[in-house]
Amino acid sequence: MSSNPGFSDFFYAAPDGLRLHARVYGEANSAHWPVVCLPGLTRNARDFHELALYLSTRSAFARKVIAFDYRGRGQSAYDPDVSHYNVGVEAGDILAGLTALGIKQAAFIGTSRGGLIIHVLGAMQPAALKAIVLNDIGPVIEPAGLDHIRAYLDPTPRPKSRAETVDALRDTHSSDFPALASADWERMASALYRETDQGLMPDFDPRLVETLAALDLSKKLPDLWAQFEALAVMPMLVIRGASSRLFSVETLEEMKKRHPNLEAITVEGQGHAPFLETGSLPVAVAAFLDRAERQISGK
Template sequence: MPNDQGFSDFFYGAPDGLQLHARVYGETNTGRWPVVCLPGLTRNARDFHELALHLSTHAANPRKVIAFDYRGRGQSAYDPDVKNYNVGVEAGDVLAGLAALDIAEAAFIGTSRGGLIVHVLGMIRPAVLKAIVFNDIGPVIEVAGLAHIQSYLERDPTPKTFAEAVDIQRSVHGEDFSALTDADWARMVWALYRETDQGLMPDFDPKLVDTVASLDLTQKLPDLWPQFEALAAIPLLAIRGANSRLLSAGTLEQMGKHHSMMETIIVEDQGHAPFLETGGLPSDIAAFLDRAERKNIPK
């Protein structure tokens, strides 16, 4: 049953037996497409809380929303084998969670790494994808964006207080996110950290940092254009932060040329990745899902 925060915790076993976690918002099956929310590399289900509440309690078209914690993040167990922290394994974990919830198809919202997982799902289980929202991700990842991620993960200090954590995040990301309010920064910190005896700690397995630090950014990164083109028949909304270092304006333009049904939103004064609960984004995403579902109804 949902708690007083609007969701229930769902635990399930990964294909290799690791215990994983997801949040489920909106227990009732409304007949609408459910929505699957997939976070970024080191993020977790809490990133989607406000958006999930909006979608699951929408007055006209409420939807069931499932927000996943990947292995090694949030309330999911840490994997003793760091090699399993990859998008292929994580895509399999998501499919296992959907099977446990008896969900055969859904709309997917993927932030950063979550969008890469959607690319993988399009190759291994395309029928599960009814509509897609990419949040600041596409088939080409800019080296400058990955370098920025490497930099702040490698030197991420441990804050002693919530206020100090907010100050740290502002110092790292403030230039790219001038649109954020104090409340936005507070939500970011609430979603990113957990309380421990040593103070606030990022809520992910520290070994994840090694998977990013080991990337050789002097080499050209492989693109995912074949995987993206496989999504061409699926309604797509691409959201880009105007200050993004990971998804370039040029890549976004090319995505539109490869996908005739793609809609686009540019979020001013935000970088990688836009906060989906800010501005009009919750209503924009809900409206996109409604349009996509209406077009899907057989005549």
């Protein structure tokens, strides 16, 4: 890591005392809404690095950006109780982090599980959310998508070299992400894995896979339509990977019906979940946030 990575590390205590971590970009930026970035199930704050740099330094409205590591991911401590790896507990952790940072309101970007947490936050503390970006997630989760995730996480792969790691990621995901270039796979490896004495290892608590193993995918999964409708009063951008197995076209169309002002982008050549730093997505996300802030705040 360079001496000036563009962010500072922030550690805070969860409501149950667990030590948690977030990255803070553009700490001095205060003229516009801050942005909170919430990653997927096994992902971490590094997923948002390029987008966070753009929003905090290159966007017309330079923003403070906070990217969280959930408990058991990245630099946050592992939880001895695996049952605490759930969206309700994690939503409480995010609120605790925002309180520790002195942030009362923000725009939220949620990838996959992060989007589910946004739905829960909308029920817990709706005043905290000013605008929402959902990355390949909605109120309905397709069982086939969860089954695919469960299949490639169990057993958790442990390649030892960087080249093996990149090759394994490409072999597993290339059919869903034909648009990705070599540099994208390299960034994916850097975001997902950490250096150890034994080589590269997945940067999450291996027991996370237990939370998926317990799901009965032969039964209908609970939906979040009631929570989504509570969010429908807020500016919202929904991004869907054209090859996504988790987030269906039908769910997106129903979201549009229930949120008439919803904006949507379909990312060709990508699946679950689109890389937010690729193509025109950083510009599109920044422009959406700027429009939403002008609309609500008149800035």
